[in-house]
Amino acid sequence: DAGVTQSPTHLIKTRGQQVTLRCSPKSGHDTVSWYQQALGQGPQFIFQYYEEEERQRGNFPDRFSGHQFPNYSSELNVNALLLGDSALYLCASSFRGGQLGEKLFFGSGTQLSVL
Amino acid sequence: AQRVTQPEKLLSVFKGAPVELKCNYSYSGSPELFWYVQYSRQRLQLLLRHISRESIKGFTADLNKGETSFHLKKPFAQEEDSAMYYCALKWGGSNYKLTFGKGTLLTVNP
Numbered sequence: 001d002a003g004v005t006q007s008p009t010h011l012i013k014t015r016g017q018q019v020t021l022r023c024s025p026k027s028g029h030d031t032v033s034w035y036q037q038a039l040g041q042g043p044q045f046i047f048q049y050y051e052e053e054e055r056q057r058g059n060f061p062d063r064f065s066g067h068q069f070p071n072y073s074s075e076l077n078v079n080a081l082l083l084g085d086s087a088l089y090l091c092a093s094s095f096r097g098g099q100l101g102e103k104l105f106f107g108s109g110t111q112l113s114v115l
Numbered sequence: 116a117q118r119v120t121q122p123e124k125l126l127s128v129f130k131g132a133p134v135e136l137k138c139n140y141s142y143s144g145s146p147e148l149f150w151y152v153q154y155s156r157q158r159l160q161l162l163l164r165h166i167s168r169e170s171i172k173g174f175t176a177d178l179n180k181g182e183t184s185f186h187l188k189k190p191f192a193q194e195e196d197s198a199m200y201y202c203a204l205k206w207g208g209s210n211y212k213l214t215f216g217k218g219t220l221l222t223v224n225p
Contacts, residue, residue, distance in 0.1 A: 004193075035215075040217070041215045041218075042218050045213055048210060048211070048212070056212055090159065105159060106159040106160065108158045109158070
């Protein structure tokens with residue numbers, strides 16, 4: 001099991017462009033969450049997907065949107081990129097119904113640079 | 116509002132010394148707290164969670180609701196413990212969120 005895989009690993013975009021990041025969850029997992037980690041900060045929750053629906057959302061504008069597919073993989077889309085969107089984007093997967101609650105497994109992240 | 120505070124950005128100790136990484140939280144409901152660790156060039160991974168009351172790699176953490184703290188402790192630090200440590204608060208029920216602190220970089224010197 002490769003665990004949580006994210007693609008691409010690095011991405012460079014210019015202001016105003018749109019970007020799509022991809023995540024494949026760990027085998028057996030059905031829930032995907034996305035986090036933004038700016039330099040020197042802890043991860044900040046963007047949103048969570050379960051059963052192909054957005055279930056919870058953090059304090060991020062509508063420019064940030066997502067999708068979950070029937071195979072549980074997920075995409076994060078960011079429109080009208082701003083310089084401040086430059087960050088490491090982390091995907092985390094989990095399985096609802098696990099004992100002692102869910103355990104999150106993180107991917108290695110996509111480093112997005114907006115110029 | 117939900118908040119996690121890790122007051123120390125950097126913590127440096129010598130091998131064999133005790134180590135304590137502080138974490139305080141703000142949450143009006145029943146908290147569920149975690150410690151995550153990121154070793155150099157590795158992905159973020161769960162270290163321990165308060166509900167399982169486990170000791171992982173010699174680390175323990177006790178939830179103190181009165182002091183709203185969840186400090187991470189280890190009696191004898193090892194060089195391989197050097198890493199970035201994040202405290203996190205889970206809230207929001209089944210459709211939950213994790214709020215992370217800003218992290219503490221622990222360096223264990225030989």
